[in-house]
Each structure stands twice: as structure tokens, then as C-alpha cells.
Amino acid sequence: MNGKGENIEILHTRDRIVQSALRLFSRKGFRGTTIKDIAQEVGVTEGAIYRHFESKEELMEHITEKIAGEIDLLLTEEVLSKEGIKERVEALVESLACYAFNNPDSFRYMAVFHLLREEDEEEEEGRYLPGIKILHMLKEAYSRGEINVIPEVALSIVTGTISRLFEIKEMGLTEVSEEGLIDEMKRVILRSLGLAPDL
Amino acid sequence: MNGKGENIEILHTRDRIVQSALRLFSRKGFRGTTIKDIAQEVGVTEGAIYRHFESKEELMEHITEKIAGEIDLLLTEEVLSKEGIKERVEALVESLACYAFNNPDSFRYMAVFHLLREEDEEEEEGRYLPGIKILHMLKEAYSRGEINVIPEVALSIVTGTISRLFEIKEMGLTEVSEEGLIDEMKRVILRSLGLAPDL
Amino acid sequence: MNGKGENIEILHTRDRIVQSALRLFSRKGFRGTTIKDIAQEVGVTEGAIYRHFESKEELMEHITEKIAGEIDLLLTEEVLSKEGIKERVEALVESLACYAFNNPDSFRYMAVFHLLREEDEEEEEGRYLPGIKILHMLKEAYSRGEINVIPEVALSIVTGTISRLFEIKEMGLTEVSEEGLIDEMKRVILRSLGLAPDL
Amino acid sequence: MNGKGENIEILHTRDRIVQSALRLFSRKGFRGTTIKDIAQEVGVTEGAIYRHFESKEELMEHITEKIAGEIDLLLTEEVLSKEGIKERVEALVESLACYAFNNPDSFRYMAVFHLLREEDEEEEEGRYLPGIKILHMLKEAYSRGEINVIPEVALSIVTGTISRLFEIKEMGLTEVSEEGLIDEMKRVILRSLGLAPDL
DNA sequence: TATGAATGAGCTTTCATTCAT
DNA sequence: TATGAATGAAAGCTCATTCAT
Structure with missing residues (x-):
């Protein structure tokens, strides 16, 4: 006791x-x-x-793994569980943006954590974990002809847009509601990938 | 002499x-x-x-101003000099992506420089200078009905995509040529904004 | 415990x-x-x-305040508590000289501390605190006709003599006992101010 | 040429x-x-x-010697050339005070130069050059019964008073004219040494 | 003679980490 | 478990001095 x-x-x-x-x-x-x-x-x-x-380093690694795990869980449970690339992209935008708005510290951390270490000159590691999985998903869709956008560019559109919009919101540069922003992102990203619902 | x-x-x-x-x-x-x-x-x-x-700080400020000036020049001379939102967005993607690929250190610096200072807790400044100018341009196009995408989201699409693709390329995650990536970005970003040439 | x-x-x-x-x-x-x-x-x-x-500067300020406090206490308790200018001057010489001989580091510090900072060119401050208080006392005595020496000169006689004798003693230039020196200073300074006991 | x-x-x-x-x-x-x-x-x-x-050190030594020479000349020509201790003390106060008021940098330098080096811990040298000569003069007068003040105390009275009054004047703590201050010092110092003209 | 870029030693200060309590 | 004094390495910066021009 x-x-x-x-x-x-x-x-x-x-x-x-x-x-x-x-x-x-x-x-x-x-x-x-x-x-x-x-x-x-x-x-x-x-x-x-x-x-x-044990050390500041270990503390950081703990945090990194924690967040990587959360994002990974998100992808697995909310995105990859869906059928169809359109549904998956929609879910990805929805869940990643929600995660960002609800866990700003975590999202900010993940977005910049490869800039935080700055240890030795050009230390490249097996980071960008979430990206890899999404890239894989997009490559499959591309090879199946479900999207007609080069996968690397598609990945950039999806994650780059969310990251940048998060920053813009954090800087107080927009007054649009979170919901409004997410819906607009969904619509526009789908259109960019040729998955627009109205076509 | x-x-x-x-x-x-x-x-x-x-x-x-x-x-x-x-x-x-x-x-x-x-x-x-x-x-x-x-x-x-x-x-x-x-x-x-x-x-x-005089100090490390001053050295950094010098670099910041130098790069901000370069980007600003780019926007003024290569982008805002064009007529029509479609032409401007095309020029923006083209010139910013070229700048990134040709001056990777400068682009990387600009992309992260607000993360580099880490001065006092939450010091927000008049940074993100280039973004503001582009946002202004997109807001005008939006109010004129030339694009039908919320300006903040449009800004995120354009600059977020370029930044992320730059990172992906730096990490060696793509084998597509720079030209191929830029053309694809142009095509897809125009489509996302409803400015697709084939519509 | x-x-x-x-x-x-x-x-x-x-x-x-x-x-x-x-x-x-x-x-x-x-x-x-x-x-x-x-x-x-x-x-x-x-x-x-x-x-x-927090800094070398703060350490110095701590010491300065400590010593200024000690001297101020001395003046208040040992000198200004006395009645009559003759008694006060006698007590001043006695207590200041004793302080100097018993706390040589402190006295030396106080005597030179405005030379120690050497901050910016000609920075003048509210220093020489003890002197001001003594000058005030002498000015009152002068206006009351208790002494017939210009107060600034009187102040110089009293504190200047003690300081210089302290230096002479520190340099090993005299073999006279501390008591002998203090008694002699008392006698001579009183005489200089027209307060000689034998007049 | x-x-x-x-x-x-x-x-x-x-x-x-x-x-x-x-x-x-x-x-x-x-x-x-x-x-x-x-x-x-x-x-x-x-x-x-x-x-x-050759070095900062050498520059300082040059200045030190220059000023020591000036003061020494002063003593030799203006003071020691006089006959009688009363005349000598009067001349000493007059010439040293005039030197101080006319060459404030030099006098300030001389007054503090043993505080300026601060080289190794307790480096004592053959400094205090002018003092030694005056002390010698006062010791002679004392042994001849021309003054009845312990020479070291007499020295302190004379040089200590002048130094302190110089500082007071530099700090802007007096409005009395230089002439007035010098005359008063002469009068009071002579009285302190039992050499008052009115006795 | 004078310049001013460069050196190199030494300074104040910061900070992750340790350890006796 | 937690404290907080202490360490020690390294940081940013200063400055007397040198030297090619």
C-alpha cells in the first residue's frame, strides 16, 4: 500500500x-x-x-516515442482502417488536423522535432515516421491508378497543408473556425488529388 | 588598387x-x-x-535580413509583377521551388528561423514576412471571386506543399527530378485552387 | 536540526x-x-x-550595500547620537579610525569602491554616502557658529586625514601604535577646527 | 628635414x-x-x-614617471626651496592644491595609481613617491621642535585634506571658489600643526 | 607610420549532471 | 523521492598584441 x-x-x-x-x-x-x-x-x-x-536526452526520446505512437495509432485506427483512397485521405485530413488543434504542443513538437536535436552536423535518422506510412499508402493508390498525382507531391500536399495551416492558426492569422478550416482543407485537398466529390 | x-x-x-x-x-x-x-x-x-x-545575435539578424530581402525580391519581381491569379500562383510555385532547390540552406533557414531563436518563452514577432504578402494577394483574388478557396487554406496549400516537398527531397525520399516535382506541384496546386488549365 | x-x-x-x-x-x-x-x-x-x-556585479553590489550599512550604523549610533560638535567629531575620528584598523578590507573597499567599477566613462552616482551625512552635520555646526571652518574643508580634514593615515599604516610607513595615532588625530583635528580642549 | x-x-x-x-x-x-x-x-x-x-604597461609607466617628475619638481622648486616649516607647509598646500585644480587628470591619476595596477595579489612597490619626501621634511621639523604633531599624522593632514577636497570638488559638492578653498585649507592646516599665524 | 584583420589567452556565465543529505 | 550545493565542460565574448600591407 x-x-x-x-x-x-x-x-x-x-x-x-x-x-x-x-x-x-x-x-x-x-x-x-x-x-x-x-x-x-x-x-x-x-x-x-x-x-x-536518466538524462535530458532520454526525456526527449521518451516524448518522441510517445507522440510517434499516438500519431501511429491515429493512422492505423482512423485512417488505414478505412476502405478507399478518398475515404482514407478525408479521414487523414480530419484526424491529423483534429490532433493538431487538440494537441498543439504535441503536433508542434512532431513538426519540428528533427530541428530540435541539432546534435551532430548532418545527423539523419529514421524519423518522419508518420510520413513514411502515408507515403506508402499514396504510392499504392498511385500504382493502382486511384490517384494521378506523384505520391511524394501528394504527401506534401496533405501533410504540408495541415502543418502550415496549423502554424497560421497559431500565429493568430486567421479567424475562421477550426471546423471551417478542416472542411475547406478536406474539400480542396481532395480536389487537388482528383478525388473531388463533385466531379 | x-x-x-x-x-x-x-x-x-x-x-x-x-x-x-x-x-x-x-x-x-x-x-x-x-x-x-x-x-x-x-x-x-x-x-x-x-x-x-558584434555578436552571434547580430550575425543571425544579418542573415535573416539578407534572406528576407531575397525572398521579398523574388515575390515582387517574379510573382506580383504578373497579371492574373493563375499566372501569379504558377510563378510563385515555380520561383519559390527553384529558390528552395538552388539555395537549400537559405530556404531551410527561412523555413525554420522562427524556431531557431528560442529566446524567451513565447516571443512572437513580425516574422513570416513572405507569407503575409502572399496571403494578401490570395485574399484579394478571393474577394474578387478569382479563387473559391479560403485564403488561409490557399496559402497553406501553396507554401506548405513546397516546404514539405523540399524536406522530402532533402531526406532523399524521392527520385523524381526537380523539374518533374515542380511541374507536378504547379499542376496539382492550380487544380486545388480551381485554376486547373484543363477545366 | x-x-x-x-x-x-x-x-x-x-x-x-x-x-x-x-x-x-x-x-x-x-x-x-x-x-x-x-x-x-x-x-x-x-x-x-x-x-x-547572479553575477559578479551583483556580488559587488551586495558587498557595497553591506559596508555602506555598517558605516551608516556607525555614524548613527556612535556619532550622531552624541551631543555637541566637539563630542561628535571626537567620536567620528575614534569610531571611523577604529573601523578602518579593525576592518581594513572594508575600509579600503569603501575608500576606493567608486574607482573599482569603472563602468562607463564618467558615471557619477549617489555614492560617497557617509560623507554626505557628515557634511550635513558640519554644515549645521557651521551655521550655528560652533565651528568656524568652511564645512567642505572641515569634512576633508576629518575624513581625508583618517583615510591617508590608514594608507600610510597599511604601507608600513609608521611604527606608532594605533592608539597613539588615533589620539593624535583627535587632538590635531579638534585643534584644526578650533575645538581644541586647551583653548 | x-x-x-x-x-x-x-x-x-x-x-x-x-x-x-x-x-x-x-x-x-x-x-x-x-x-x-x-x-x-x-x-x-x-x-x-x-x-x-611597447605595451599598455609601458604606457602606464611612462605616465607614472611623468607625473611623479612633475610633482617632484613642484616639491623641490616650490616647497623645499622655502625657509621655515610654516612657509613650506603654506607653499605645499598652495602648490599641490593648484596642481590638483589645474591638472585634475594628473592629480587623480597620482592619487589612485596604486589602485590601478592591481596586478598580482599584494604587490607593494616603492610608490607614494611624493609622500616620502614630505614625510622626511615633517620628520625633520618635528625633531627640531618646529611642529608638535607626529609626522605621519601631519603628513596625513596635509595630503589627505587636499586629496579629499579635490574629490569633493570633482563631485560638485561645493560651490566655494578654488581660491577660497585653498586659503581656508592653508589657514586650517597651519592651525592644526600649531603654526597658526594668529597665535 | 599607420592600418586593421587576426590571434590566443583568458574572462564571465550557463548548464547537464552528480551526490551527500 | 526530493533537495540543492557543487562540479566541470563548454559557451559567448573581450582584449592586448602581432603582422602583412
Whole structure:
């Protein structure tokens, strides 16, 4: 019982660390965020962070995996479960945009996390995880003749548009409602891929 | 002649600093790049940087202004000089994508430079300069009924797609030629905005 | 008890920093003293200083305020509490000279601290605090006809003599005892102000 | 003739260096003054200083010797040439105070120059040159019974008062004329030494 | 003589990390 | 588990000095 109580405490602190780190990393960058920043936001001292994560690096990797998992789940359950490329693209725009608007820190983090490490010169890794899966989906549709747009360009249209619109919204450059933006994106992206419903 | 020779020397070192800093800032971030990194790449000692720029900050501002100026020139001379929204969008995709492929460091820098500073928590500035100008152009076309896409979404489609495709190419995820990618983007983006030539 | 022990430790290091900084600043100047010098004398690394003081500047300001407070207390409690200008001057010489001989670092610091900053060209501030208070006292005595010496000159006689004698003693240029010097100063300064006991 | 012309040039620049360095050293300290500061004030570049002085150190030593020589000359010609201790003290106050008011940079420099070096920890040197000579004079007068004040205290009265009054005047804390201040000092210092003319 | 780019040592400061408590 | 003092490496920057021109 004692152990249980402690465990709950740990989880709480640990979660708050992750939440604060996510928020700060996504806004100020990995290097721009200090352990002290995180500790202060959580309300503990710097040393306490190291009870939960071995290093700042490990903390970041934890967050990266967490978000990658969420996005992956989204793709698997909300998008790839659908039949038909049109339905899949519609679901992709819908679910990814919703995810962005509801989890701005996570989306921002994912969008820039390859810019956050900046470790060694040109370190390229197996990142861009979600993109790869979508690219695969689009390549299949392309080879089956379901869309007539080069898959890499199709991928750019879908994810690039959502990312940029998210940024525009974050900057306060639009007053259109989230729903309005999502519907418009769906309509226009489908049209761009030759999947317009009204054709 | 003497003065000339000296001047050339000065410009050389200064220019090499700018070039290296641009390359490194755009790849490793502002904080991720050290003065030592830049100095080593240029082949001088750290102190020499400070003969040409008062601080790392000032060096960054110089680069930012330089690139903002280049993009602005591009928009003014290559895009806004055209008549008709279709011609303008075509020119925009063409010139921005070419700029990206020919000046990858500059484009990468511009795309991420608001992520590089990471100064104080949520510092928002008058950045995203090029976007504003394009948004203005699209809003006018929209109000005139020349396009039927919400301007913010239209902006996202155009600039988001180019940015994402640039990233995909940089990651080596496509083998399509630059020309092929640009033509495809032009075709698809025009279609998305209801400006398809074949309609 | 635990808390007590920790507290004592903290005070110790912090106090030792102040003590060493005071000693070094007063002898080698603000710029002439490095954080490394202080850290070495205290027996910690440079970074440790910054747990206790935000900057070298702040450390100096702390010391300045500490000493200004001590001198001010001295004036208020030992000098201004007395009645009669003769008694006050006697007490001033006595207490200031004793302070100098017993706290040579502090006195030296106070005597030169406006020379230690050397910030911007000719920055004049509200310094020389103790002097102002004494000048005020002398001006009152002068306007009441209790002394017949121009107050600014009287102030110079009193504080200038003590300062210079302190320096002479520090340089090892005299073998007279502290008591002997103080008594002689009292006698001669009183005579200079027309307050000689034998008149 | 050519050589002559050049020589004149050298002297000019060299003199201007000395003048600027004296001004800056006396106000901002040795460490607080950079070679660049001096060069800028003179209107040349940093390298040019090294045409005239081997190092910053040497420049300082030159200035120190120059001023020490001036003061020494003053003592020899204006003070020690007089007969009688009363006449000598009067001349000392007169000439030293005039020197201070007419050459504030030099006097300030001399007053603080042992604080400017701040080289190694407790470097004591054969400085305080003028003081030594005056002390000698006062010791003789004391042993002859011409004054009844301990020589070290007498020295402190004379030089300490002048120094402090100079500082007070520099701070703008008095509106009394220079002449008035000097006359008052003469009167009061003589009285303090038991040499009052009215006794 | 003078320039000014460059050096190199040293400075203040920051920060991830450790560790005794 | 948490604290917070301390470390140590590295950062940005300064500056006396040198040297090719």
C-alpha cells in the first residue's frame, strides 16, 4: 500500500515532467529548454528530474516515442482502417488536423522535432515516421491508378497543408473556425488529388 | 588598387562567415551552432568573427535580413509583377521551388528561423514576412471571386506543399527530378485552387 | 536540526565568498579580481559562485550595500547620537579610525569602491554616502557658529586625514601604535577646527 | 628635414596618446581602459599605439614617471626651496592644491595609481613617491621642535585634506571658489600643526 | 607610420549532471 | 523521492598584441 501511494506520486511527477518538457521543447527547442526550466514549471528542483529520466536526452526520446505512437495509432485506427483512397485521405485530413488543434504542443513538437536535436552536423535518422506510412499508402493508390498525382507531391500536399495551416492558426492569422478550416482543407485537398466529390 | 585588394579580402572573410553561419544555423539551429563551429569552417579563430559581427545575435539578424530581402525580391519581381491569379500562383510555385532547390540552406533557414531563436518563452514577432504578402494577394483574388478557396487554406496549400516537398527531397525520399516535382506541384496546386488549365 | 545544519553550510560558503571577494576587490579592484580568484580562495569551482550570486556585479553590489550599512550604523549610533560638535567629531575620528584598523578590507573597499567599477566613462552616482551625512552635520555646526571652518574643508580634514593615515599604516610607513595615532588625530583635528580642549 | 617633419608628427601622436591614456586611466582605471578606447580618442587604430609604446604597461609607466617628475619638481622648486616649516607647509598646500585644480587628470591619476595596477595579489612597490619626501621634511621639523604633531599624522593632514577636497570638488559638492578653498585649507592646516599665524 | 584583420589567452556565465543529505 | 550545493565542460565574448600591407 505504501508502495502504491509512492507509485502514484511518481507517476504524477513523471507525467508533469513530460507535459512541461513537451510544451517547452516544442516552443523553445531542445537546447533552448533547460532542465531548470522544466523543473521550475513542474515545481521541483533540478535533481528531481533525474529520478525519473536518466538524462535530458532520454526525456526527449521518451516524448518522441510517445507522440510517434499516438500519431501511429491515429493512422492505423482512423485512417488505414478505412476502405478507399478518398475515404482514407478525408479521414487523414480530419484526424491529423483534429490532433493538431487538440494537441498543439504535441503536433508542434512532431513538426519540428528533427530541428530540435541539432546534435551532430548532418545527423539523419529514421524519423518522419508518420510520413513514411502515408507515403506508402499514396504510392499504392498511385500504382493502382486511384490517384494521378506523384505520391511524394501528394504527401506534401496533405501533410504540408495541415502543418502550415496549423502554424497560421497559431500565429493568430486567421479567424475562421477550426471546423471551417478542416472542411475547406478536406474539400480542396481532395480536389487537388482528383478525388473531388463533385466531379 | 591597394584599397581594392584589402576590400576584397574583407568581403571574403565576412562573406565566408555569413555562408558558413547560414549553413550551420539552418542545419543545427542557432543554439546548436557555436561560434567555434563557424570559425573552424571559415578557417579563422573565434575572435575573428567579432571583427565582422558584434555578436552571434547580430550575425543571425544579418542573415535573416539578407534572406528576407531575397525572398521579398523574388515575390515582387517574379510573382506580383504578373497579371492574373493563375499566372501569379504558377510563378510563385515555380520561383519559390527553384529558390528552395538552388539555395537549400537559405530556404531551410527561412523555413525554420522562427524556431531557431528560442529566446524567451513565447516571443512572437513580425516574422513570416513572405507569407503575409502572399496571403494578401490570395485574399484579394478571393474577394474578387478569382479563387473559391479560403485564403488561409490557399496559402497553406501553396507554401506548405513546397516546404514539405523540399524536406522530402532533402531526406532523399524521392527520385523524381526537380523539374518533374515542380511541374507536378504547379499542376496539382492550380487544380486545388480551381485554376486547373484543363477545366 | 537537519535544516539547521544545511543552513549553516549555506551561510558558510556564501559568507566565505563575500569575505574573499571583499578582500580581493579592495586590493586588486573589480576588474582585477576574477571569479576564478574568488572561487580558488573559497575552495570551490567558478560555477559554485553563481549559486549564491547572479553575477559578479551583483556580488559587488551586495558587498557595497553591506559596508555602506555598517558605516551608516556607525555614524548613527556612535556619532550622531552624541551631543555637541566637539563630542561628535571626537567620536567620528575614534569610531571611523577604529573601523578602518579593525576592518581594513572594508575600509579600503569603501575608500576606493567608486574607482573599482569603472563602468562607463564618467558615471557619477549617489555614492560617497557617509560623507554626505557628515557634511550635513558640519554644515549645521557651521551655521550655528560652533565651528568656524568652511564645512567642505572641515569634512576633508576629518575624513581625508583618517583615510591617508590608514594608507600610510597599511604601507608600513609608521611604527606608532594605533592608539597613539588615533589620539593624535583627535587632538590635531579638534585643534584644526578650533575645538581644541586647551583653548 | 623630412625626418624632422616626421618627428613632429610622432610627438604629436605620442603626446595625444599620453594625454588620452592619462585621462582614461585616471577615470576608468588601468584595466577599465582598453587600447581601443585610447586609440579611438586619439583618432588612430589600435596598432598605432604600439608604434609609440611597447605595451599598455609601458604606457602606464611612462605616465607614472611623468607625473611623479612633475610633482617632484613642484616639491623641490616650490616647497623645499622655502625657509621655515610654516612657509613650506603654506607653499605645499598652495602648490599641490593648484596642481590638483589645474591638472585634475594628473592629480587623480597620482592619487589612485596604486589602485590601478592591481596586478598580482599584494604587490607593494616603492610608490607614494611624493609622500616620502614630505614625510622626511615633517620628520625633520618635528625633531627640531618646529611642529608638535607626529609626522605621519601631519603628513596625513596635509595630503589627505587636499586629496579629499579635490574629490569633493570633482563631485560638485561645493560651490566655494578654488581660491577660497585653498586659503581656508592653508589657514586650517597651519592651525592644526600649531603654526597658526594668529597665535 | 599607420592600418586593421587576426590571434590566443583568458574572462564571465550557463548548464547537464552528480551526490551527500 | 526530493533537495540543492557543487562540479566541470563548454559557451559567448573581450582584449592586448602581432603582422602583412
